[in-house]
Structure formats: C-alpha cells, structure tokens
Amino acid sequence: MRFSVHYSPARIAAVRDVSPTVRLIEIAPEGGALPWTPGAHLNLSLPIGSGVDTRSYSLVGAPDPHVYRIAVKRDPNGRGGSAYMHDCAVGARLSVSEPHNHFSLSWQASDYVLVAGGIGVTPIHSMALALAKRGEKVRLLQAARTRSELAFANEMQGALGTNARFFVSDEGTRIDAAAEVAAMPADAEIYLCGPLSLVDAFRKAWRAAGRPMSRLRSETFGSSGAFAAEPFRVLVPALGVEIEVPADQSMADALASAGVDVMSDCKRGECGLCTVDILACEGEIDHRDVFLSDSERNEGLRMCACVSRVAGGTISIDTGYTPD
The missing domain is CATH 2.40.30.10 (Translation factors)
Incomplete structure (x- = not known):
C-alpha cells in the first residue's frame, strides 16, 4: 500500500x-x-x-x-x-x-477549469471555494440530469458568479468537451470529476488538442461505466477457482470472499494496484478505472478488479498468485 x-x-x-x-x-x-x-x-x-x-x-x-x-x-x-x-x-x-489526497490542486496555473458531473461535484466544490477565496482565475462547468440535482449550485454561483455555468440534460444542455477545451487558455489546467463518459470525453478532446496531459487531472467514481452493473462469472484457472460476482459487489471483493488474494489500495480505480491479467473473456469488459490508458484498455490484457466489470459473460484471469 x-x-x-x-x-x-x-x-x-x-x-x-x-x-x-x-x-x-x-x-x-x-x-x-x-x-x-x-x-x-x-x-x-x-x-x-x-x-x-x-x-x-x-x-x-x-x-x-x-x-x-x-x-x-x-x-x-x-x-x-x-x-x-x-x-x-x-x-x-x-x-x-484521516484525510488523504490523490486529486490535489497544483496551485501553479494561471487559469483553472473545473468540470463536475453529478455527484462528481464533491471534490470540485472544495476546489472552487478555495480558488475563489485566493482570487485565482477559475471557471466551473457543472452538469446534472435535472436542475434539482445540481448540488451546491447556489454556493458555487455565489463564489464564482458568471464564471460558473450549469448544464442540465433534461433541459437539453450538455457540455461540449471539444468546444470547451478549444476555448481554454493555452496554459490552463483542468480538473474533472464525474461519470467515466464525461472524463473520457475531456481526455480525448484534451489529447486531440495537443495539450500536455500533465495539466489534466481527473477522478471518477466506481459506479460509473459504459454498462449497467450485472452479475458475471470469474475463472481463476491457476487456482481452480470459479465464482459469481454479484451486481452489487466488486470483482476484488468477490475474489477476496472466495479466498483469492488480490492486492488493492484505493478501491477507486486510480492506483492500479489491483490490476489482474485477462486470459480470456466472453462478454464486454467495462473499464471503470482512470489508471489504464486508452491503448491498454483496447489491448484487453488487464483490468482493475476494484471497479471494472464484465457485461454479459465470463472472464478468465490470472491474479499473479500461485498456491503454496
């Protein structure tokens, strides 16, 4: 750890x-x-x-x-x-x-752009208030499915004024990641927290614009993915183990309950300590982490057991452990 x-x-x-x-x-x-x-x-x-x-x-x-x-x-x-x-x-x-921070502000940028989707507003809220208090140049983009779900919107607008913008899906307004990235100053830093789809859209737009990835920092939550959570089967051939992962449990926790050791730390899909090797997969791998790169996801050779899942099938993995 x-x-x-x-x-x-x-x-x-x-x-x-x-x-x-x-x-x-x-x-x-x-x-x-x-x-x-x-x-x-x-x-x-x-x-x-x-x-x-x-x-x-x-x-x-x-x-x-x-x-x-x-x-x-x-x-x-x-x-x-x-x-x-x-x-x-x-x-x-x-x-x-005690508090821990893996998503901290650099305090070195000339411009900050904060992007929050849904409950992803929680770390962004503290950032917005701290940056505004210090008089930094900061803009907020906050999105939710309904206006009533724009948590802390009044506080954010009170702190940032017109530099806080809100997007509501059921009112037909959505964040255009490419357009927002194009409008940012060249030396801006962006901080993102929200569903994986929102984070991925900005990562792709940021990379396509040729901006340094070191100026993009993101966090997501393990409940977000491309597919709804459903049960799936996991095989660990080296250990002779076959288990069912319930929809409301992570692969790492299900393996641990079956006596299979999987190293883990953050349990948020950020640190990569829980990655396992994929031997075969029948179904779609739903990568919900922010640790693996796009190319690593496309290779389909590894996945983060703490948050990622399989939709509609069975997966065979190697945890790296062998029986004594």
Whole structure:
C-alpha cells in the first residue's frame, strides 16, 4: 500500500439534504478533525451486509477543526454504502480515517477549469471555494440530469458568479468537451470529476488538442461505466477457482470472499494496484478505472478488479498468485 490508513471513532453530528438524492453529512471524529486540502477524501469503515467494508467520500466545503463534511448520493443500485449513510441519524457512531489526497490542486496555473458531473461535484466544490477565496482565475462547468440535482449550485454561483455555468440534460444542455477545451487558455489546467463518459470525453478532446496531459487531472467514481452493473462469472484457472460476482459487489471483493488474494489500495480505480491479467473473456469488459490508458484498455490484457466489470459473460484471469 502507498500509505497506512488509521481509523478513529466518530459520530454523525448533522445531516441535511442538498438535492433530492444527495445528503450532506457532518462527521465529528473524537479529538477533532485534521487539516486537509481541496480534493481530499475520507475512508469510512461501515457495517455493510454481514461484514465491514470501506467506502471513500470526498470532503466538501472548507476545512473545519471540529467536523468533516461529505456529500453522499443515494444509489439504489449501489453496493450498500450510500444506503447505509443515508439511513444514519444524528448521533450514529462510525469509524473514519484521516484525510488523504490523490486529486490535489497544483496551485501553479494561471487559469483553472473545473468540470463536475453529478455527484462528481464533491471534490470540485472544495476546489472552487478555495480558488475563489485566493482570487485565482477559475471557471466551473457543472452538469446534472435535472436542475434539482445540481448540488451546491447556489454556493458555487455565489463564489464564482458568471464564471460558473450549469448544464442540465433534461433541459437539453450538455457540455461540449471539444468546444470547451478549444476555448481554454493555452496554459490552463483542468480538473474533472464525474461519470467515466464525461472524463473520457475531456481526455480525448484534451489529447486531440495537443495539450500536455500533465495539466489534466481527473477522478471518477466506481459506479460509473459504459454498462449497467450485472452479475458475471470469474475463472481463476491457476487456482481452480470459479465464482459469481454479484451486481452489487466488486470483482476484488468477490475474489477476496472466495479466498483469492488480490492486492488493492484505493478501491477507486486510480492506483492500479489491483490490476489482474485477462486470459480470456466472453462478454464486454467495462473499464471503470482512470489508471489504464486508452491503448491498454483496447489491448484487453488487464483490468482493475476494484471497479471494472464484465457485461454479459465470463472472464478468465490470472491474479499473479500461485498456491503454496
């Protein structure tokens, strides 16, 4: 692992809805909250199903010495974390990690463009407020399916004014990635968080424009993919293992439950530690990570077990482990 994660007892201090499906949750850890920087996230250790599992949530707003604030979208087709968090009442106890940041601002650009899709607004929210407070040149593009799902839109507009633009799918407005990239200053940096389709559209437009990839930083969420989550079968020939991965469980977790060791760290499709070799596949590989390059995805030789899935079939993999 890249770092050790330490958990401390905490309680839910306050909750409020910021959209019909998104709830803002304040978490008060024992001993107070640690400092953090825009783009950071927390790990929560939650009782889900018959066991305990980890979920990561971006921190929103500005750092507070007393509480951490996260915003959680309830996903009826998710793996149980969002439902658990939405059902938590004030006073509920849980375990929380210290903040970690793999999606930080450089603080070196002359212009910043922030792009948020759906619940991807959570890390973008803290970035927008911090950049505006420091008087940086920053523009926001925020998209959602309905206007009511534009979480934190009023706060963003209050901080950025006309530099905040909003796009609503059911009103017929969508972000044109190519046009937005073409309009950006040559030395701009872009920060993206949202569904994989949105992130991929900007990555392709950025690359096509010949802009340096070092100035594009992105984060996505494991629930986003080209296909709806469905059960699929995984074979590990070297270990003689055959398992069914449920629609609400990751391949990595299903393998672990079957006694198959798969290294992992971020569980967000970012670090690549959980990549496994693909031996054969009947069905479509749904790459949901941001670690593999486009060419690596097209080769179809590896996939990130923590978030990626298979649509409509069976996959044979090699985890790199052999029996003792």
